[in-house]
Amino acid sequence: MSVRRHLMQSGTLAAMLLCTTVPAAQAGHEVPYYPSFYPQEIRIEPLDPGAAAREFSNAKDPLHAHLGAAPQFSGEAPSHLKSVASLRSFITVSVNPQRAQGREARCRTIENAANALVSHPDVVPHRYPITPYHADYIGHVDRGADTKPTVGAAADGGASLAVRAQNTGSEDMVLHRLALHPTNWDVRFDEVAVSEVLRAANVGFNAWPAPPWIKEGWFQAYHLLQPAVSGAADRKHADELYGQLVEADYRDQAERLNITRDLITELTHGCDRAVIGYRLRREFYSDDFSNGIENIAVDSQFGFNSAVVLRTLKLKDLPWNGWLRLGIDIRATAAWNPVAGFTDAPGRLVWAIVGDDAFLAVPYNSLWAPNRAEVRPTEQSTRQSIRVPADALVPEPGTGRLVPIGAAASAMTKVVYRVLAASFQDGSEMETADLIYPYAFAYRWGSSPTTAIFDAEVSAATSLMRDRLKGVRVIRVEESKLPIADLVFTYRSPIVEVYVDAIPTDEHEDALVAPPWSSVPWHVLALMEAAVEREIAAFSQSEAKRRNLPWLDLARDPAQRDKLRALIKEFAAAGYRPAALESLVNAQAATERWQALDQFVEANNHLLVTNGPYRLRSFSPDVYTFDVIRDFTYPVGLGTFDFYAYPAKAFVTRVEHIGNRILVTADAEIALKQQRDRRIVRVALKRDTLREMLPIRPVARYVLLGENGMVVAAGGASREGDGRFAVSLPPNLPAGNYTVFTAIFLDGNTINPTIGRMDFRSN
Known part of the structure; x- marks a missing residue:
């Protein structure tokens, strides 16, 4: 699905309210438009595979779906359960350079080790890093098709090799007759989850825009294999090819495919590490006639743990509403903050529910669907720069201060967005500052490694946007009306121009570089900044460890919550707003924001405020519960993503x-x-x-x-x-x-x- 474009011309920056104005009304089932998505409540419980199997048969409160590891049934799975498959992990083998000297010796060792892969229902032998669960597989199918043992391979299937199994999951993929040795090993087997690959690349999680290509095979292969490449020439060439793909430095699709194929060749040429297979994730759900769920979608690489998937699932007994009960195979350990948290599977699930990104990953390919931003087309040459209007704003690196770009600035691409605004869950109305401030935040915390206001994970997650952003301006707010019976709902959508320095090649990729959007209001971002500056906590796990501070959590740490509450009261009294927003937000408006946030904390006992379709209601180590937002300020309704089921x-x-x-x-x-x-x-x-x-x-x-x-x-x-x-x-x-x-x-x-x-x- 491509992002749509419509022609827009420039106007003037407007510091206008972007709220959705509606009359007071109670949403009823009789209206043709129903805001938000199907379940009225979503409950998540960490359940190990054995407990999940038992809860699927709970007559009073049955489990509807289990995410992650497959349930462990004592016998056959109950007949009312069905399963879906997705790509879980890559299976790799690495060579001990002390035991196999030279490329030829390493390649022979890799070949012998590959022949030792255990037959397992969910393990697929596949000696290539791009799999049938990647959308670009057709460009590599000739290379990934042969998974049979190579002629001339060791007759013992690698039995003479000493193996170091790197993680628990990899042990069941090695033939039991292979010798395991912790130090004198020839090869090491690893199982690397797709999510771990993306985590290492600092993409794909929390509220920052993900690079357009995170589900592409070439992108994942690079981040999986490049760190192991020992040859300087191979590494240098691989980096150059990767840069060509990221910068769209190719003439056509044939050249692009040749670059991706050459990239894989360079990554695997030295036989330092190789992919020899992949494991599928099989997730079960209830298809019971009455108590089951329907409208099933599954993400090719994340299964049920996907924002679009969670926006389609509904209970069979209820056309809308209902109580959806989900299990997940691990407990949440990552902090819940949208800047550099939500990095484990439960965290990603929580953010998929409460967050609402500008674009959502399409479940069964590598494209992106419009969610809270629609793209309008512009007419421009693909190889000719355009002038950036002098009143467009750009953040200063290090300070984040928003300044006019001035004269004589140019960019390669202009993207025009229609943003679907909505109220935040603390009652604050969305304003220009909420759209603009994430840019300032990224430049402030991601640009200057030598300053105290820097986080390496924030820097990595925002690097593409900071490299390419040339200017942004809100040019006007469009108004639309939705008549329902004797009521008229009025929605206001800001029209925003964003200028980026990238050759326009693919419209859905252009739109994802720097969308003007935040699911978190500016005052919550500013509160998190203050907490980090005052050493209450750190944004990211790595920075928390380096500075010996807690990992910033907006919900589950009572001590942090008390300290943040004190900051809110301080900021309310002072009418505090960040320096970057002083021209857009006055002191009185800032005070009202802080007061609204204080009231939200009082009522909800957490600070996870978004403008998404669900609100966190309660949480404990064992249960997280979310309530739907049935508010007509929310502009996305039932059925929006049903096409993907x-x-x-x-x-x-x-x-x-x-x-x-x-x-x-x-x-x-x-x-x-x-x-x-x-x-x-x-x-x-x-x-x-x-x-x-x-x-x-x-x-x-x-x-x-x-x-x-x-x-x-x-x-x-x-x-x-x-x-x-x-x-x-x-x-x-x-x-x-x-x-x-x-x-x-x-x-x-x-x-x-x-x-x-x-x-x-x-x-």
Whole structure:
């Protein structure tokens, strides 16, 4: 799904209220628009696999879904349970450089170790770091397809190797006959979760915009393998190729794919570390006729732990509302703060519920769906800079002070956003300052490593935005009305221009670099800053450890909460606002913000204030409970993300080479609703094939390889009148052997695709 664009022209910076104005009314089930999402309450409980299995059979209060490790049933899983699969982790093997000298010796050792991988239902042998659960897999399918032992590999399957199993999860992936040794080891097996890869890259968590490519295979492969590359030349070339991809320094998709393939080659050339397989995550949910859940979506790499997924799930017994009970396999250990917290699986789940980012990751590909920001198109050259208006604001590095950009500034891209504003949960109305202040915050805490106001994790998480941001300005506020019966709801949406220094290549990537959005009000950000400056706590885990301070937590640390409460009262009396906002917020308005926050803490016993669809109601080590926000200031309603539930899947059934074209035929697998159940059926994919009442939107892709393994061409295919998809081969192909790979993605579903292959010769 691409981010939409609409043409906008510049205006003037407006320090205007961005609130949603509504008359007082009680939301009822009879209205055609219902704010927020399905469950009225979400309850999360840490449950180990055995406890989860028991709670699924709890007659009085059944568990609806369990996230993380699969439940451990004493026998067969109950018939009312179903499961979904997603990519959990990579399985890697690393060579002890003291025992295998030289590249050839390391490669032989890797090969022998790879042949020792245990057969396990959820472990897939796969000797390539890009898997079928990555959207860019089609560009690498020829390299990842061969998972059989290599001819000439050791006959004993690696039995002579001494192994150091790095973590508990890796031990069940090594044949039991391999010798385990803590020091004199030849190879080390590791299981590295996808979330750990992203955590090491400082992306994908808390409230900062994630880079557009965090679910792409090449991005994850780089951060998984690059730290182990020992050869200086290999490392340097890999870094250069990675930079080309991040900077979009390529002419077309064929060149881009060749760069990603070369990147993997450089990362694996020295045989220091290699991916030899991956493990699937199988998560169970109740499909019970009465007490089950429906509207199921699953993220390709995070399973049920995804914001879009949590916005689609609903209980079968209730069209809306209801009490959703979720289990998760581990207890929360990461601090709950939106700057550099929420870094473990429970934390990500909590933020997915209470937070509300500008864009949300599409579950079954690597794209992003608009949530609280819509992008309007602009017309500009892809290789020509544009002038940044003199009144656009840019933060000063180190101080965060917002200053006009002035004359003679330029950028490569202008992105125009329509922001869907809403009230914060403490009653504060969203203002210009709330949109602008996150930029100032990032520049203040991420730019100057030599100052006291610096956090390395904040710096890493905001580096892309700080590198590319050239200016931002709110140009006006648009008003829209929603009449319901005798009521009229008025919504105000700021229109914001953001200028970035990046070659415009992909509209959904451009929009994700620096969206003008915060799910947290400026006064809560300022409160956290003050807590760090006064050494009450630190934003990130690493900085807390370095400074011997607590990790900042807005909810679960009573001692921190008391100290923060004292700061709130101090700031309310002084009308405090950060220096960067003094031109946008007056002292009286600031005092009202602090007073509202103080009242929120008094009522809720925590400081986790957002403008998201759910509010944290109560929390303990054993249970976290969240209430829905049924407030018409919230601009996103029931059904917004239902499109992502039960995605259809294509199966390529025939590939033909006729003349200068490749013709592809496919079937579609769809879920048909039958009362409260769904039955998976496979039908021929035709123009009139529906997914229930929704028309299916197929996208056909192809990759053409030459006999030297280089990508010759890549792109889309057109749909023929008979329902087939046609790939037009490049004209005047040089004589030689070629291979074309084709796949059809229905409604964007790229998970574990079936890929057609055709080998042919051009004369």
